[in-house]
Amino acid sequence: MSDPNSRHGADAPKPDEKRLALLAKLFDLRTFIGSLLTIFGIIVTLEGVTASDADIAKAGDMNISLWSGLVMVVAGICFVSWMLIRPPAPPAETEDPTPVADD
Amino acid sequence: MTVLASGSVDLSINLSAWDTVLLLIYFVFVIGIGFALRRLVRSSGDFFLSGRSLPAWITGLAFVSANLGAIEILGQSASAAQYGAAIVHYYWIGAVPAMVFLGIVMMPFYYGSKVRSVPEYLRLRYDKKTHLVNAITFVLASLLIAGVNLYALATVIDALLGIPQFWAIVLSAGFVLTYILLGGLSSAIYNEVLQFFVILAGLIPLVVIAVHEVGGVQHLFDTLTTQKGGAFTSAWNGTGIGGNNTFGDIFGIVIGLGFCLSFGYWTTNFAEVQRAMSARDNNSARMTPIIGAYPKVLIPLVTVLPGMAAILLVKGLGTSVDYTNAIPALMAQYLPAGTLGVAVTGLVAAFMAGMAANISSFNAVFTYDLWQDYIKPDQDDSHYLWVGRVATVAGVVIGIGTAFIAANFTNIANYFQVLFTFFNVPLFVVFIVGMFWKRATPSAGFWGILVGTGAAVTVYVLYKWTDVLHFRSDLHESFWGGIAGFVAGLVVILAVSMLEAPKPVEQLKGLVYGMELRDMDEAPQRFYRRPVPMGLGVCAVGAALYVVMAALV
Numbered sequence: 001m002s003d004p005n006s007r008h009g010a011d012a013p014k015p016d017e018k019r020l021a022l023l024a025k026l027f028d029l030r031t032f033i034g035s036l037l038t039i040f041g042i043i044v045t046l047e048g049v050t051a052s053d054a055d056i057a058k059a060g061d062m063n064i065s066l067w068s069g070l071v072m073v074v075a076g077i078c079f080v081s082w083m084l085i086r087p088p089a090p091p092a093e094t095e096d097p098t099p100v101a102d103d
Numbered sequence: 104m105t106v107l108a109s110g111s112v113d114l115s116i117n118l119s120a121w122d123t124v125l126l127l128i129y130f131v132f133v134i135g136i137g138f139a140l141r142r143l144v145r146s147s148g149d150f151f152l153s154g155r156s157l158p159a160w161i162t163g164l165a166f167v168s169a170n171l172g173a174i175e176i177l178g179q180s181a182s183a184a185q186y187g188a189a190i191v192h193y194y195w196i197g198a199v200p201a202m203v204f205l206g207i208v209m210m211p212f213y214y215g216s217k218v219r220s221v222p223e224y225l226r227l228r229y230d231k232k233t234h235l236v237n238a239i240t241f242v243l244a245s246l247l248i249a250g251v252n253l254y255a256l257a258t259v260i261d262a263l264l265g266i267p268q269f270w271a272i273v274l275s276a277g278f279v280l281t282y283i284l285l286g287g288l289s290s291a292i293y294n295e296v297l298q299f300f301v302i303l304a305g306l307i308p309l310v311v312i313a314v315h316e317v318g319g320v321q322h323l324f325d326t327l328t329t330q331k332g333g334a335f336t337s338a339w340n341g342t343g344i345g346g347n348n349t350f351g352d353i354f355g356i357v358i359g360l361g362f363c364l365s366f367g368y369w370t371t372n373f374a375e376v377q378r379a380m381s382a383r384d385n386n387s388a389r390m391t392p393i394i395g396a397y398p399k400v401l402i403p404l405v406t407v408l409p410g411m412a413a414i415l416l417v418k419g420l421g422t423s424v425d426y427t428n429a430i431p432a433l434m435a436q437y438l439p440a441g442t443l444g445v446a447v448t449g450l451v452a453a454f455m456a457g458m459a460a461n462i463s464s465f466n467a468v469f470t471y472d473l474w475q476d477y478i479k480p481d482q483d484d485s486h487y488l489w490v491g492r493v494a495t496v497a498g499v500v501i502g503i504g505t506a507f508i509a510a511n512f513t514n515i516a517n518y519f520q521v522l523f524t525f526f527n528v529p530l531f532v533v534f535i536v537g538m539f540w541k542r543a544t545p546s547a548g549f550w551g552i553l554v555g556t557g558a559a560v561t562v563y564v565l566y567k568w569t570d571v572l573h574f575r576s577d578l579h580e581s582f583w584g585g586i587a588g589f590v591a592g593l594v595v596i597l598a599v600s601m602l603e604a605p606k607p608v609e610q611l612k613g614l615v616y617g618m619e620l621r622d623m624d625e626a627p628q629r630f631y632r633r634p635v636p637m638g639l640g641v642c643a644v645g646a647a648l649y650v651v652m653a654a655l656v
Contacts, residue, residue: 026139027140029161029293032136036297039128040445044125047441051441058438059437059439060315060437062312064438068308068442069441072304
């Protein structure tokens with residue numbers, strides 16, 4: 001994932017390489033985890049903000065959704081930052097002529 | 104104990120619209136991972152072993168997540184409610200040392216010999232009948248456990264959401280099928296890591312509330328000690344000879360659970376070892392179970408602890424509410440909108456992690472160890488990739504069928520324990536002797552497995568259906584069944600090896616101690632990438648947790 005040899009020498013990145021690097025980032029596991037936790041966190045935080053008194057009483061007088069939502073957002077941002085700070089190596093598929101990903 | 108009888112007590116909840124959205128978003132991610140990884144599957148090696156390319160943190164978390172299925176979460180919290188704090192033994196003296204042993208001692212043989220599955224090692228080290236008996240029992244056990252997991256989930260989904268069991272089973276199995284078909288083992292592993300975080304996000308808030316409601320951990324232990332006696336809240340009290348800890352006696356716990364059962368399960372179960380085999384190099388493979396052991400040592404906080412808290416918080420637990428429903432009952436009782444959606448998603452994720460681990464290891468063993476070795480050898484790789492995909496579909500369909508059979512068993516955890524007592528312990532003897540004793544002969548493995556399994560079954564039968572053997576509980580029986588399987592297997596391997604000509608030494612390269620093929624020129628790693636210090640470290644954490652728990656009583 002966070003392989004140091006992610007850059008291909010000194011030559012300027014070609015558009016194709018840029019695209020590969022972007023795809024590798026998009027399909028990195030840390031992107032999946034980070035974005036899922038962030039989305040979950042935002043939704044749960046909003047449910048916490050709008051929690052009724054009955055909701056809070058049910059959870060032992062804690063606004064548990066608010067707190068766990070915020071923690072999830074922070075955790076999600078950590079994963080995305082980790083991915084951006086140490087980006088994944090684009091898959092070296094020189095032997096494979098088929099274009100990567102048919103999205 | 105009561106039979107799982109949904110309807111006797113109302114566990115039903117209403118998911119808010121946004122909670123339902125959470126569940127749907129999760130499903131989109133699960134399938135999205137399958138599509139993202141589809142382009143990487145070009146050979147059977149990609150499909151079954153992720154092209155041996157994954158970093159250790161991913162395989163390590165997948166290693167622990169593959170075991171964190173619905174059976175584990177519901178079963179271990181149920182056992183904690185029934186047997187008490189001693190259930191932590193499954194983690195601290197059971198899983199953790201066994202995982203460390205796998206990483207430090209056994210992984211070099213599995214990874215260095217480049218075998219593609221656990222049974223394949225047996226084919227190379229012993230002979231075809233040893234190989235076949237392991238491959239077949241593994242395939243059957245995988246499908247059985249996949250079914251049990253599926254049934255566990257369907258029961259909970261039915262009780263909580265009112266979705267009919269049939270549809271819960273078919274829909275959940277359909278998602279697992281889709282993402283494994285698309286992305287193979289990589290897809291299963293990526294999803295397992297994602298599921299690991301979703302499961303924790305679902306369980307941690309529940310534990311926080313439960314602990315808060317019982318007035319703190321210390322108060323929980325004090326109250327339960329008064330109500331149920333000191334043995335219930337302690338790991339070791341009452342485990343002496345003639346003691347009253349229903350979990351078992353100290354010898355059974357240390358040798359039976361800590362050594363025989365746990366080493367048997369964690370070191371020979373291909374559903375686990377496969378995760379380590381898919382790592383990108385020898386060191387990452389060895390680090391896989393050790394990295395997994397660090398979260399594993401803390402899992403009791405989200406299984407055993409809420410299980411014990413449920414005794415005080417859930418009315419009628421053990422009578423009108425089955426122990427298995429300890430966590431779902433807590434969810435229904437305490438979680439508000441938002442957190443509830445995450446927790447339901449977490450349970451679904453836990454089920455998927457467990458089922459995907461079974462299916463992705465089943466299809467590899469079926470394809471490599473049965474189809475390629477015995478039915479259609481010497482075909483193109485694309486043929487085996489195709490067979491793997493067909494096996495995946497067939498495995499899921501059979502798993503669905505098994506789910507309906509599993510409805511007849513009450514305590515899921517006990518049932519699971521019994522299963523691996525029978526198969527895994529003798530298997531572990533065969534592996535460990537084979538790895539360290541050159542003289543072990545080809546058919547010794549087969550007879551060791553057969554007689555060892557027979558011994559474990561005999562102990563079980565004598566306990567269950569006769570008055571010959573008495574144990575404190577089913578769990579206690581399983582420890583001694585494991586010991587019987589180990590001893591019988593060992594004696595038979597030694598005896599058969601004495602009577603037979605040994606395997607020629609040149610056929611043992613890479614398979615036996617002293618003839619490893621590992622890369623000895625590995626660059627010196629920093630301490631957190633070295634198996635031995637990290638492995639000893641996590642064992643120390645486990646020991647420290649025992650001390651912390653003892654201080655609570």
